[in-house]
Amino acid sequence: MKLKNWKEVTPGAVCTEAGSALKFKTGSWRAFKPRWIEENCIQCLFCWIYCPDMAIEVKDGKRGVYRYDYCKGCGICALECPGKKGKKAIVMEEEGK
Amino acid sequence: MAKVVAVTGNEAVANALRQVNPDVSSAYPITPATDIMQRFTSFVSDGKVKTEMILVESEHSAMSGCIGASAAGGRVMTATSSQGLALMWEELFIASGTRLPIVMALVNRALSAPLNIHGDHSDGMGARDCGWIQLWSENAQEAYDNTIQAFRIAEHMDIRLPVMICMDGFIISHSIERIEYLEDEEVKNFVGEFKTLNPLLDLEHPVSYGPLILPDYYMEYRRAHAEVMTRASEVVLDVAKDFEKLSGRKYGIFDAYRLDDAEIGIVILNSAAGTTKDAIDSFREKGIKAGLLKPRLFRPFPYEEVGNALKHLKAICVLDRADAFGGSYGPLFIDVAASVYPYKERPVLFNKIYGLGGRDYLPEHAELVLNELVEVSRTGKVKTFKEYIGVRE
Structure with missing residues (x-):
């Protein structure tokens, strides 16, 4: 994407385009990566509700895969995940391991 | 009406x-x-x-x-x-x-x-x-x-x-x-x-x-x-x-008082300008060409216009009602000095800190500064570039 010059930016850095966060990929910030273990998932969608970005895809009311482009690895989804019978459906793993 | x-x-x-x-x-x-x-x-x-x-x-x-x-x-x-x-x-x-x-x-x-x-x-x-x-x-x-x-x-x-x-x-x-x-x-x-x-x-x-x-x-x-x-x-x-x-009231980016033909000048902000204008009038009556510049638009500082309005003077004193601790001079002085800096022929400048915490600025303070300006314009020499006035030494 071509970067705008100072004459082209909006006054006061106001974002005038709705949903423009889609263009702002922050996945490269991540140090820990969440891994979804489907067999332990009870489809509560807590991960989707708590995700501060939009890193969890939901299709037809069902939890989908991670959109890692938007996942900064904050770990909130893993913390909130109730899992099934004491087994977490989301675990955090160190990047590059 | x-x-x-x-x-x-x-x-x-x-x-x-x-x-x-x-x-x-x-x-x-x-x-x-x-x-x-x-x-x-x-x-x-x-x-x-x-x-x-x-x-x-x-x-x-x-x-x-x-x-x-x-x-x-x-x-x-x-x-x-x-x-x-x-x-x-x-x-x-x-x-x-x-x-x-x-x-x-x-x-x-x-x-x-x-x-x-x-x-x-x-x-x-x-x-x-x-x-x-x-x-x-x-x-x-x-x-x-x-x-x-x-x-x-x-x-x-x-x-x-x-x-x-x-x-x-x-x-x-x-x-x-x-x-x-x-x-x-x-x-x-x-x-x-x-x-x-x-x-x-x-x-x-x-x-x-x-x-x-x-x-x-x-x-x-x-x-x-x-x-x-x-x-x-x-x-x-x-x-x-x-x-x-x-x-019917006229305003500029600064107020230039008796400045056009002046040889010495004071730059000062806000209410103290009124007192200073009176002192300038009394010096004018004695035949001394004194003038004043009072910035109205201080930010952004109109440095080109201020420099142009002051460049012909022989000596200028900038009076600051605030000090910039650990810096070189008071804040108004720094901007005024930068404004005349581009000119090869420029006035001699010095800085006084006055009136802090409500200390009165009196006509005698303005007169003191004007007398020093007369001296500096004659000799081209400044004894102290920055000092407090109206303070007990």
Whole structure:
């Protein structure tokens, strides 16, 4: 994407385009990566509700895969995940391991 | 028709704000703030204005409230002073960086410690580089006139920046002067309808305020802000021209008093300029060519115009009512010195710090400085480039 010059930016850095966060990929910030273990998932969608970005895809009311482009690895989804019978459906793993 | 009244500077500014009738005001109207906001809240309680008044728990919140209301799309104003401005400091940059046309009256008072709320420019000088436009006022009339003009300057589509109107604590804020008020209708027409720019409450066009801007864009926003600052002088002059048609009172970006043929000059802000003009008159009567420059638009500092107006002088003394601890000179001196710097033939400059914490600035102080200027213009030599005056040694 071509970067705008100072004459082209909006006054006061106001974002005038709705949903423009889609263009702002922050996945490269991540140090820990969440891994979804489907067999332990009870489809509560807590991960989707708590995700501060939009890193969890939901299709037809069902939890989908991670959109890692938007996942900064904050770990909130893993913390909130109730899992099934004491087994977490989301675990955090160190990047590059 | 103008109405002539005898009021304090605070009453005059509060009345200007009543006449403008802004949409929202957010304030913390107790000491160190003066009675501007206290008077304004009375107007709200008495139904004299339609302003939504938000009373908050600190000045940090007062400016935050103004920022939110301004981003929402309202005409917004507040007032503060001294420590109150200091507590707003973080928010001042957010208001200007977000390009919100908030108008704020600042009664210039000293900063603690030691605790003191008398006339002093330390508060306004501390905020001089926060990206706001600053208009400084010699007397209550100018404070009233600047308040009305500030809305037009701040809200101009080429500017969209917050404006601070500065006036001296107690000397102007609490002293009664003769003031000419404009009619309510005249002020209403002069400021006009508020025009919004990307308001948050326009639900047809959703916008977001305050995004994270990383190193790949931050400089572009700062460069754009700097560009807007370069346009301020012209807008301030245009608004002043319209204001003169309405009021008969003429304002520039600075006041040049007996300066054209002057050989020595004083540069000074706000109320002390009045005392200095009297001293200059008495020196003129003795045949000494003295003059004065009083900046009105202090931020952005019109350095090209100031340099051009001062370059022909032999000697200049800049008087600062604030010191810049650990820096070289007082804040006004630094800007004036930079303004004449590009000229090969330039005046000899020296700096005096005066009137801190409400210490009186008397005609004899102005005379002392003028006598030194005469000496310096003769010899070209300065004994002390920076010193305090009116202090017990």
